[in-house]
Amino acid sequence: MNKVEVEVELEGQAVATTVEAASSTVESIAEAIRNAVDISEPFYLFEKGSEKELTDIGNRTAICVVAHRCKKVEVSVQFEHDTKPREFSPAARLYDVVNWAVGKKGFNLDKTARAKANLMLSSDDKQPLEKDTPVGRYTAAGTCSAAFILTLKDFTNG
Amino acid sequence: MGDPGDCGPDRRTLEGDLSSIGFRAGEEEGRWQLLRYEFPDLFVAIFGRSEDGSQILRQEFHIECSGYPDPGPFVERWDEESKSRPPAPKEGTPGFIDAMKDWSPNSPIHGGIYRAWQRYAAEHNNWRAKRPEEAWNANRKLTFVMEKLYELVSDQACWLADQAPAPANSM
Numbered sequence: 001m002n003k004v005e006v007e008v009e010l011e012g013q014a015v016a017t018t019v020e021a022a023s024s025t026v027e028s029i030a031e032a033i034r035n036a037v038d039i040s041e042p043f044y045l046f047e048k049g050s051e052k053e054l055t056d057i058g059n060r061t062a063i064c065v066v067a068h069r070c071k072k073v074e075v076s077v078q079f080e081h082d083t084k085p086r087e088f089s090p091a092a093r094l095y096d097v098v099n100w101a102v103g104k105k106g107f108n109l110d111k112t113a114r115a116k117a118n119l120m121l122s123s124d125d126k127q128p129l130e131k132d133t134p135v136g137r138y139t140a141a142g143t144c145s146a147a148f149i150l151t152l153k154d155f156t157n158g
Numbered sequence: 159m160g161d162p163g164d165c166g167p168d169r170r171t172l173e174g175d176l177s178s179i180g181f182r183a184g185e186e187e188g189r190w191q192l193l194r195y196e197f198p199d200l201f202v203a204i205f206g207r208s209e210d211g212s213q214i215l216r217q218e219f220h221i222e223c224s225g226y227p228d229p230g231p232f233v234e235r236w237d238e239e240s241k242s243r244p245p246a247p248k249e250g251t252p253g254f255i256d257a258m259k260d261w262s263p264n265s266p267i268h269g270g271i272y273r274a275w276q277r278y279a280a281e282h283n284n285w286r287a288k289r290p291e292e293a294w295n296a297n298r299k300l301t302f303v304m305e306k307l308y309e310l311v312s313d314q315a316c317w318l319a320d321q322a323p324a325p326a327n328s329m
Contacts, residue, residue: 005179005182006179007179007180007183018179047187048183049187060183060186061182061186062179062180062182062183062186063179063183063186064179064180064183095309095312096209099209099316100209103209111251111252111317112252114251114252114253115251115252115253115256127289127290127291128291129291130291130292131309132302132305132309
């Protein structure tokens with residue numbers, strides 16, 4: 001069985017922790033995480049970017065995962081005077097949320113507007129959120145929900 | 159890769175990043191592939207995906223890493239078969255076309271990918287200060303650039319998927 005190097009983002013911690021699992025099974029990865037960090041509550045494991053819970057990863061030797069108390073996060077995105085909800089896994093990237101929000105099932109924006117789309121937590125924020133970060137990083141304390149504002153403020157280099 | 163003892167600090171840092179969990183995970187996920195490495199030059203393929211996975215787009219890039227991590231990497235369009243920079247694309251999302259365009263910080267230098275995280279573009283119109291969350295800094299890892307390239311190519315993959323004709327209804 002091959003050892004697996006795991007980079008794990010835990011709920012509430014923006015800086016990832018690195019652990020080594022003895023094998024590629026989910027149980028082995030979860031055990032390595034529990035042994036490395038002081039975490040007693042049950043958590044769900046997802047590969048970063050995936051909507052599905054982590055399963056056996058075969059002959060992989062490196063993986064980035066998200067460990068979160070929530071199995072699903074109720075995401076709401078506000079754009080102008082409208083708000084739309086959708087469930088995402090805690091490991092979904094904000095890039096995926098933006099893609100949904102600008103698409104036909106979201107606010108159905110034109111291609112020029114799409115190019116400017118970013119997410120923010122507050123309209124007072126000076127900078128948008130990094131699109132590579134997982135949804136689970138932004139859940140409100142004690143909940144399985146996260147709220148974002150879709151902005152088309154032109155951050156390009158005009 | 160060479161004996162770390164023969165390397166300067168830029169090469170050691172870069173090769174540490176190439177061995178990192180994040181970079182290797184991206185390779186194993188099939189999101190990118192290291193085609194060729196001859197320090198300070200990396201040649202990579204990015205495999206962007208549309209939202210439903212129906213469209214996978216391969217795009218190659220050259221990443222030049224002298225002095226890594228400061229200054230940040232220079233990144234340009236690339237075609238590994240001809241070992242040259244291909245023409246800028248003319249069709250696609252506004253963001254993809256803008257990022258992949260030909261431009262120059264100082265003629266005749268080619269400016270590379272026009273995004274705040276790329277070496278020359280960061281200094282253009284003070285973009286680094288305007289977009290710190292997008293800009294390269296010496297604490298970043300190479301995976302940061304790879305993720306930005308993946309987003310860029312995936313945007314174009316989404317656009318291509320939207321252009322594809324809808325399947326004919328079957329009776």
